[in-house]
Amino acid sequence: MIPKPSKAYIDSLIVIGFKLYPKSTFKFDKTFTSIFGKNGVGKTTLLDAIQVGIIANQQYTKFNVTTHKDDRTLADYMYSTLGYIIFNIGGMTKQYAFGVRLYKQPDGKVEIKPFAAENTHLIIEDFFEGNLLLDDFRNIKLKLLNRSPSSTLFPFDTISEYHNYLFEKGILGLNISSRISDFSLLYRSISTGILHHSSR
Numbered sequence: 001m002i003p004k005p006s007k008a009y010i011d012s013l014i015v016i017g018f019k020l021y022p023k024s025t026f027k028f029d030k031t032f033t034s035i036f037g038k039n040g041v042g043k044t045t046l047l048d049a050i051q052v053g054i055i056a057n058q059q060y061t062k063f064n065v066t067t068h069k070d071d072r073t074l075a076d077y078m079y080s081t082l083g084y085i086i087f088n089i090g091g092m093t094k095q096y097a098f099g100v101r102l103y104k105q106p107d108g109k110v111e112i113k114p115f116a117a118e119n120t121h122l123i124i125e126d127f128f129e130g131n132l133l134l135d136d137f138r139n140i141k142l143k144l145l146n147r148s149p150s151s152t153l154f155p156f157d158t159i160s161e162y163h164n165y166l167f168e169k170g171i172l173g174l175n176i177s178s179r180i181s182d183f184s185l186l187y188r189s190i191s192t193g194i195l196h197h198s199s200r
Helices: 043-055 137-147 159-168 176-198
Strands: 009-018 021-027 082-090 096-104 110-118 152-155
Touching (some): 009 043, 021 043, 043 096, 110 159, 137 152
Antiparallel strands (some): 009 021, 110 152
């Protein structure tokens, strides 16, 4: 079943545990948001974080697109062993958030675990107990329920379930899992164009 078109947009992006962005929130306008800055301030890092959070599959993510070198890995971006990329969605009658948990294993590989939340938007404090970054979704859920009793938070077993959910809820206009390689190529083309244009 194809969901009805929605006016969903990214209301805010939270990046935790990334180099240059160890604990950051970015607000987006519902019509247009511009990302600009000098070389080395983190424009590409931010776009790569968005890519990881949506695609959630390292096989199809290519980093540092402006150089066409693909000379970075997800592990290179990690500030420590644990991180999160979270999207809060606006423009819908119900509040949604989704994202991924990143865990760098001892062998350097990064495990990506997608999740979603309903009836709330997420904030940085939901993922910390004091200065400790939480890695267990059960603890995050307990903190979230204290702040927003009607909220729910749940991880997905597979990336396909994650993409199906985003499509069925009308958050994304296409089911990425069915055309993930095409989406990855399109995303890289758009990102390259954005950054080349902003550097002129």
